[in-house]
Amino acid sequence: MLEERKLDDRKLAVLRAIVQDYVGTEEPVGSKALVERHNLGVSPATVRNDMATLEDEGYIHQPHTSAGRVPTDKGYRLFVDRLTEVKPMSGAERRAIGSFLDHAVDLDDVVARTVRLLAQLTRQVAVVQYPSLSRSTVRHVELVALTPTRVMLVLITDTGRVEQRLIDCPTAVGETVLADLRSRLNTRAGGQRFVEVPTLLQDLPEAFDREDRGAVTAVLSTLFEALAEQTEERVVIGGSANLTRFPHDFPLTIAPVLEALEEQVVLLKLLGETADAGMMVRIGHENAYEGLNSTSVVSVGYGSGDETVAKLGVVGPTRMDYPGTMGAVRAVARYVGQILAAS
């Protein structure tokens, strides 16, 4: 705020114009070209003075003496924060999103379609996280006896996700016990949030005969494990071919980015940093992961109802169309949320 006092409205307008032009042309933008394309109502010389100030403050940068100016990360940051609005999707675009996602047949398909759609809309790399288990509720728990001592646990969540686990029981469990356990599990845990379940089922073994308690405990601990497991969170990416649209900084930047995108861990951390509510934009060096230092990440949470169950976003060059990208990301996130709520 203190620094920005030095920047009057026109200087901000100049910065805005620089960002817009640079995003369009991908080339350093000079004072003359600026006044031609935006009607700033002043002469190039004046703009040059403003540019000098902006450069002093670190918002723009000159690749070489006597070249045009390029926004810095800090410049983009100011642009995103104060100089622009999220650009809403047009009606046609919204309809396209709807018709594309409406045809999804199951959760996998929703995620797959979302990532494709987002990549197409933004022409960048899309990243979509599967709805996480930890925030969902239990729809159903099923137990299947494979052998007397081996039981398969199938967990069905409200987002339509299915998890299965094999359990080796210390003792044989009869079908009666299994049916009893099954019905108790579903009565108590059905519809409950994952976090609540362990507490709710804590004293369940006591309801069973001593000889069966070992097996019951084994089932429970496997269930809790499955519920708690964060590592199962999956991220799907798409549109990596869009990376090649920048013949520019090639292949200097593309290799680390591709590597980052293949690392589930990195992606999860990336999306994990997104606040539950509101959109997050991380620009260049604001990204903790080094390989993404020359990219920006726009991400947002999505969910059924008012609950955030996962995140999605896009990765692109710092020189990206922020308003458009943010609009697309937000629109897609909202629509996916609706779909999840409906199904």
Added chain:
Amino acid sequence: MLEERKLDDRKLAVLRAIVQDYVGTEEPVGSKALVERHNLGVSPATVRNDMATLEDEGYIHQPHTSAGRVPTDKGYRLFVDRLTEVKPMSGAERRAIGSFLDHAVDLDDVVARTVRLLAQLTRQVAVVQYPSLSRSTVRHVELVALTPTRVMLVLITDTGRVEQRLIDCPTAVGETVLADLRSRLNTRAGGQRFVEVPTLLQDLPEAFDREDRGAVTAVLSTLFEALAEQTEERVVIGGSANLTRFPHDFPLTIAPVLEALEEQVVLLKLLGETADAGMMVRIGHENAYEGLNSTSVVSVGYGSGDETVAKLGVVGPTRMDYPGTMGAVRAVARYVGQILAAS
């Protein structure tokens, strides 16, 4: 065969040397360098004559007058077919493969690890297909009543894969009927190949009361559908960052390749063309898909026992280390087969 009569042993040796050198250096290879690095026992002039013949026959090619020679697709083909052997993995490498894959905890993990491993070993893009449903057998079928008229079908295969389907029944089904159906399904279909199942269950509705037959039929048709569904075949890729190791032909070739790799359909077709037994190498223009015209694909089937359940392979530049790549692909495929058989 007819053409090859013109190629005596030394000419073939020259071709082999050219391929090996070019793969190593990535630069057109000349006669002088050839005789220095391989002891061919003849002079550069002689080699030049041989090269002229090889070029006439279309095995090598000269980028420009007075440049070295580069193998053509046809040249690589001859090299792979007749001039080299699959290079077996060293003991250390085999142990590494084993220890890496042995830590896999479930099917997803096996596939994920395999794709990583293959990408690392070959330093190229790895492609692994999930074990296909159609060749597997049924381990267990589970029916879960969600509401009186909604049933969830869970299908567990011998490869550890789980498929679920929601079924809306025309009439309410009681738990007794469901239990009956469940046990009949498992008795008749358990352990059977997918293809056999429809025949085996064909007359199942007749065993039930008339009022329940609608529901039974609904369940059966969903089950058959899930069994038949080929579209569920999934392909996982990894190591796409390796594409950037060819700063050479950039980004001309990389973009279409990345696009191809994101298209499940293309990948499935690619792997689908692999013969069930034996390794397949498709070189450059031998690939039907245009975007892969400057890449080679080495693929092979893998499976538990002697049955091929899916394919895996790698995609790389035509200029690749064929013996090494083929060795790695074969070794990994074998080991994955063993793991699947054991679990």
Added chain:
DNA sequence: ACTGGCACTCTGGATGACGGAGTGCCAAGA
């Protein structure tokens, strides 16, 4: 505070010279 003018700087592309690597061919030798 803005503007026009001016000298200066730097890049990117074009041009041309040059060394090096590689070839093809020929005549001589095994």
Added chain:
DNA sequence: TCTTGGCACTCCGTCATCCAGAGTGCCAGT
């Protein structure tokens, strides 16, 4: 008949040079 050394030739990649264009910073004038 096959191989070899020699030789003239071709072409690429690199480097240095040059030039026009774009852009800047500064200054003096309004």
